[in-house]
Amino acid sequence: MSADPNGADWIAVDWGTSNLRAWSMTDAGDAVDQAVSDAGMATLKPNEFEPTLLRLVSSWLGGGCVPVIACGMVGARQGWVEAPYQTVPCPTGLSELVPAPTNDPSLDVKIIPGICQNNPSDVMRGEETQIAGYLAGNPGFDGILCLPGTHTKWVHVSAAEIVSFRTFMTGELFGLLSNRSVLRHSVDTDGWDANAFTEALDITRSRPESLAAHLFRLRAEELLQGQSGATGRARLSGLLIGAELAAARSYWLGQPVALIGAPDLTSIYSAALRTQGVDPVAADGDAMTLAGLIQARMAQGERA
C-alpha cells in the first residue's frame, strides 16, 4: 500500500442500492485509498451518477483519463446505464463490460453486468463480481457458493461457469420481522443464544411448513414465558435459515460449500451448515468484491 492517495492508475467502484464505495487502485492491483458515500443507486437519477462519483474521487484524478470499473445496482435499469444481464450458464470471468456515458474526459467508466436465470426466474447484480473474485483466488473451484445477505444467493459453479442459482429473501425478512413487525417487542437488536438458534433451525429445516406457525410464537413465548430478546433473536434467525436450508437442499447436499459475506453472517451460516454435516469455508465479502473488480480490470487489459 502506497501512502500517496493521488493519481489512481484506475478506480474500483462497488455501487449498491444504498451505498457507494470506491478504491484508488494501482496497476499492480493494490488499493492505495478508499472513499465511501451513502449516495446509493436508489437515491440518484441517471444523470446524477457521474457528478456523484467525480465528487467522491476528485482527489485521485491526475489530469489524464482514469479507467473506472463498477459493479452492483449502478448497472440496473434505474442506474447509471443499464448493463443487460448475462444469462446462465455463463463464465465466471467478467469480460463483457458495458460503458457508461460521461461528460467529463477524466473518467472512462465500465459497468459489470448482472446475471439472470430464466427458469426459475432469478437475478443478481454485484454477487457475480464476488464470485469472480473468489474464483480468482480459488481457480478450478467446483461446488456451491453461498452469499448470505439481504438477498442470500446459492450458486452452483462448475467448470468455470455459473450453472444455476437461487435467491432467498432471508436477510430482508429477518430485518422486517425484527424491526417492523409485532416481533420487534420480542427480538433484541443484538445478543445471541446458540442453543435456541440450533433448536429453531432444526424445526423449520425438518418441517418447513411450521415456519408460518412458529413466528408469532416468538411473541407469545416472550409474553407468557418471559423468553429473552436475545433468545428471540437467535430463534427468529434459526427459523428463517432453517427454512432456507430446507429449500436450498439440492444446492448444499453432498457438495463443497464456500460462504462469501460479512463475517458475522458467514459464521451463522457456517454453524447452520455444520448441523447438516457440511463444513464450509468462508471468505470476506468486501475482499471478494475488490478481488472481482481487479479481475474485471485485468480482463479488460487483456482485451485492450
Next chain:
Amino acid sequence: MSADPNGADWIAVDWGTSNLRAWSMTDAGDAVDQAVSDAGMATLKPNEFEPTLLRLVSSWLGGGCVPVIACGMVGARQGWVEAPYQTVPCPTGLSELVPAPTNDPSLDVKIIPGICQNNPSDVMRGEETQIAGYLAGNPGFDGILCLPGTHTKWVHVSAAEIVSFRTFMTGELFGLLSNRSVLRHSVDTDGWDANAFTEALDITRSRPESLAAHLFRLRAEELLQGQSGATGRARLSGLLIGAELAAARSYWLGQPVALIGAPDLTSIYSAALRTQGVDPVAADGDAMTLAGLIQARMAQGERA
C-alpha cells in the same frame, strides 16, 4: 335504530392497537350511534385511556353512570388495565370481565380478558369477543373458526369451549413484503389475478419449504418476464396463505369451518379453502365484534 344518539343505556368499545371504536347501545342490544378515533392502544399511556374515551363518547352521557364494555388491546399489559388472559380450554362465553380504574363517575368500565394457550404458546385479544359473537348467533357450533387478519387465528371450538388455537402472521407478512421489501416494486396495492393466486397457493400448500425460494422470484418474474403488479399481488397472497394452510392442516381438515373477518379477506380464504374441498361459511368481523360485546353485556346483567 333510534334517531336519538344521546343517553346511551351502555357503551360498547372495540379498542385495538391502532384504532378505537365505540357504539352507543340500548338495553335491547341496538346500536344507535357510533364513533371512531385513531387513538389506538399503542399511542396511549395508561392514564390517557379514560380522557380519550370521555372525549369520544361525551355526547352519549346523560348524567348517570353508564356501563362500558371494552375488548381488545385495551386490556394488554400496556393498556388501560391488564386483564389477565384466560387459559384454554375455556368457555366461549365472556363472563369474567376486569374493571378499569376511572376518575369520572359517569363511566363504569369493564374489559374483556384475552385468551392464552401454554403449549404451544399463543395469545389473542379481541378475537375471543368475535368468537363469542359468532357462537351467540350459532349456538352449538362445533368446528373451526378462522379469523383472518394481521395475525390470523385458527380456533378449535367444541362443546361451547375454546379448545386450542394457533396464530399465523400471514397478514403482517403480506403487508411488510408488499409495502416495505424489494417486492414493493413488483406487487401492486390493488388488482388481482385469480389463476395466479390458485397456482401460488398450490405451490406452498403442497411444498411449503418452497416459500423461501418463491418470494424473490416474484421480483425476478417482473424484471425478466414483465409479470404485472396485480399478478404479483395475487401470487404473494397465494404463497403466504398456501404456507399457512399447510401448517394449519390439522385444524381445517375434515372439519366445518367458519371464517370471521373483513369481507375482502374472508373471500380470499374461502377461495383458498375451496381448493381443498372445504366450503366455509363467512361472517363479518365488525358485526361479530359488536355481537360479542352485546353477549358480554348480557352476561354481566345476568350476574348482577
